[in-house]
Amino acid sequence: MATALIAQLTDPHIVANARLCLNQIDTASFLREAVETLRRMPVAPDAVILTGDLVNDGRVNQYEHLRVLLAPLPMRVLLMPGNHDDRTALREVFPEHDELGRGDTCDFVVDVGAVRVIGLDTLVEGEAGGDLSIRQLEWLEHTLSRAPRRPTLLAIHHPPFATGIGHMDALGLSASASTELERIVAAHPQVERVTCGHLHRTISRRWAGTVVATTPSVAHAVALDLRNDAPSAWNYEPPAVTLHHWNGTALVTHQLATGDFPSRRYG
Numbered sequence: 001m002a003t004a005l006i007a008q009l010t011d012p013h014i015v016a017n018a019r020l021c022l023n024q025i026d027t028a029s030f031l032r033e034a035v036e037t038l039r040r041m042p043v044a045p046d047a048v049i050l051t052g053d054l055v056n057d058g059r060v061n062q063y064e065h066l067r068v069l070l071a072p073l074p075m076r077v078l079l080m081p082g083n084h085d086d087r088t089a090l091r092e093v094f095p096e097h098d099e100l101g102r103g104d105t106c107d108f109v110v111d112v113g114a115v116r117v118i119g120l121d122t123l124v125e126g127e128a129g130g131d132l133s134i135r136q137l138e139w140l141e142h143t144l145s146r147a148p149r150r151p152t153l154l155a156i157h158h159p160p161f162a163t164g165i166g167h168m169d170a171l172g173l174s175a176s177a178s179t180e181l182e183r184i185v186a187a188h189p190q191v192e193r194v195t196c197g198h199l200h201r202t203i204s205r206r207w208a209g210t211v212v213a214t215t216p217s218v219a220h221a222v223a224l225d226l227r228n229d230a231p232s233a234w235n236y237e238p239p240a241v242t243l244h245h246w247n248g249t250a251l252v253t254h255q256l257a258t259g260d261f262p263s264r265r266y267g
């Protein structure tokens with residue numbers, strides 16, 4: 001039976017070597033722990049996807065640092081930009097990454113075992129919120145219609161739904177893109193899951209006939225505060241990697257905390 005295991009790392013926010021993100025957060029150490037967590041897994045993932053905010057300020061030296069930190073991963077690594085990224089600098093430092101393409105946006109379709117992974121690039125340069133062009137939406141519709149029976153994981157940095165964390169929803173995917181995306185996904189039931197970054201924490205809902213979820217950052221978390229006027233805040237909740245496992249009949253998603261912690265056997 002065809003299976004696949006896809007690891008997702010999101011929002012590492014890497015800065016230059018020996019620097020701290022926001023002058024406070026050692027994001028490089030967090031990413032090292034996430035990479036080691038994947039390397040210690042009893043079953044190695046077939047591929048790893050990073051769903052945006054790869055670096056904090058879109059600079060070449062930050063991507064060079066990211067490249068060093070990802071080097072220990074032996075499997076294929078797929079990169080996607082988020083609102084903190086810069087496509088030109090990203091492509092310059094990762095020239096062999098075909099999934100980044102050469103067009104206006106870095107959208108891709110890659111088969112990992114039995115699973116089709118589609119990455120949609122929502123970056124709008126100079127803005128924190130995200131958007132999708134008509135051309136991208138038409139490409140998605142065409143791509144999905146070509147393989148209606150292949151289980152599909154759709155990855156996108158900005159979630160297409162309101163999370164209830166107001167200061168982040170203000171930086172969300174545009175309403176028009178969210179509505180069109182919902183229409184397209186609802187018409188293609190092979191989309192097993194839509195997986196997102198940007199929120200730095202786990203949030204899920206039913207949407208367009210499938211499951212949509214944001215995933216924890218491998219570094220800092222956005223504080224959970226559902227008051228309408230909640231301030232923008234982050235904290236050190238335990239970071240995690242996300243594992244999407246196609247078992248032959250369903251895509252089952254796990255979250256695995258990173259770092260060292262005691263483990264014991266039952267019995």
Ligand SMILES: [Fe+2]
Binds near residue numbers: 011052053082200
């Ligand atoms: Fe982020």
Ligand SMILES: [Fe+2]
Binds near residue numbers: 198
């Ligand atoms: Fe983001």
